[in-house]
Amino acid sequence: MDSVIVAIDGPSGTGKSSTSKAVAAKLGLSYLDTGAQYRAITWWMISNGVDVTDAEAVANAASKPVIVSGTDPARPTITVDGADASGPIRTEEVTSKVSAVSAVPEVRSLITELQRSIAKGAEHGIVVEGRDIGTTVLPDADLKIFLTASPEARAARRSGELKGVDVHATKEALIKRDAADSSRKTSPLAKAGDAVEVDTTELTLDQVIECVVTLVDEKRAAAK
Numbered sequence: 668m669d670s671v672i673v674a675i676d677g678p679s680g681t682g683k684s685s686t687s688k689a690v691a692a693k694l695g696l697s698y699l700d701t702g703a704q705y706r707a708i709t710w711w712m713i714s715n716g717v718d719v720t721d722a723e724a725v726a727n728a729a730s731k732p733v734i735v736s737g738t739d740p741a742r743p744t745i746t747v748d749g750a751d752a753s754g755p756i757r758t759e760e761v762t763s764k765v766s767a768v769s770a771v772p773e774v775r776s777l778i779t780e781l782q783r784s785i786a787k788g789a790e791h792g793i794v795v796e797g798r799d800i801g802t803t804v805l806p807d808a809d810l811k812i813f814l815t816a817s818p819e820a821r822a823a824r825r826s827g828e829l830k831g832v833d834v835h836a837t838k839e840a841l842i843k844r845d846a847a848d849s850s851r852k853t854s855p856l857a858k859a860g861d862a863v864e865v866d867t868t869e870l871t872l873d874q875v876i877e878c879v880v881t882l883v884d885e886k887r888a889a890a891k
């Protein structure tokens with residue numbers, strides 16, 4: 668197996684992005700942050716005055732923005748209608764509204780097709796991270812990982828990133844977003860039956876990266 672497709676799913680703050688980028692860089696694979704795509708469409712909705720609580724309005728506008736993801740793990744990029752969206756998609760406003768937008772079936776269907784076409788075009792293989800990659804987007808991925816960590820560990824990690832932010836409030840926000848993402852009807856956050864679960868609570872980031880690289884190596888060796 669030369670080209671390899673790795674799906675990494677899990678709740679917020681479990682280390683999906685950090686792990687996926689590092690694994691892709693180490694193994695010479697492409698990298699796709701699917702959360703960034705849902706954030707990008709959410710940013711477009713907000714910027715264009717679409718009421719994100721109105722699922723019909725979101726569905727009607729869903730095909731309008733052109734979202735382009737760059738898949739170099741050393742320099743992942745995201746543009747909306749040609750404009751760099753990497754900063755604006757990380758605002759508190761987008762974070763608080765992305766679960767509502769990403770629950771709309773028309774949004775999921777468009778973004779899922781985009782993700783599949785990017786994965787198909789990755790010459791040497793790709794690490795794709797998100798919430799429904801192993802279950803829905805790439806059910807035939809060569810390796811599926813489901814990262815978990817305690818809410819306390821995840822909140823502490825996020826608060827470390829956002830200096831001065833209250834850990835308790837961060838933990839509540841994480842739990843609320845996970846609950847929304849897990850309970851939506853279409854393609855919820857879920858572990859695929861054949862995914863390997865890795866609890867990262869007590870692991871350093873380097874240990875998690877090493878664990879995933881080893882799992883990829885084992886898959887490749889088994890396929891020879």
Ligand SMILES: Nc1ncnc2c1ncn2[C@@H]1O[C@H](COP(=O)(O)OP(=O)(O)OP(=O)(O)O)[C@@H](O)[C@H]1O
Nearest residue numbers: 678679680681682683684685824828867870871872
């Ligand atoms: N095992 C770990 N130990 C300590 N810190 C970690 C670990 N894994 C990731 N982190 C840190 O936790 C923060 C969140 O990680 P990351 O953004 O990769 O999570 P995520 O699962 O992609 O989150 P989200 O789904 O919200 O985008 C980052 O600051 C990252 O450096």
Ligand SMILES: Nc1ccn([C@H]2C[C@H](O)[C@@H](COP(=O)(O)O)O2)c(=O)n1
Nearest residue numbers: 701702703705765769797798799848
């Ligand atoms: N495959 C995916 C990826 C992400 N989402 C939604 C749900 C998340 O809360 C949001 C932002 O993701 P993050 O940047 O925090 O990883 O995007 C999804 O529904 N499916």
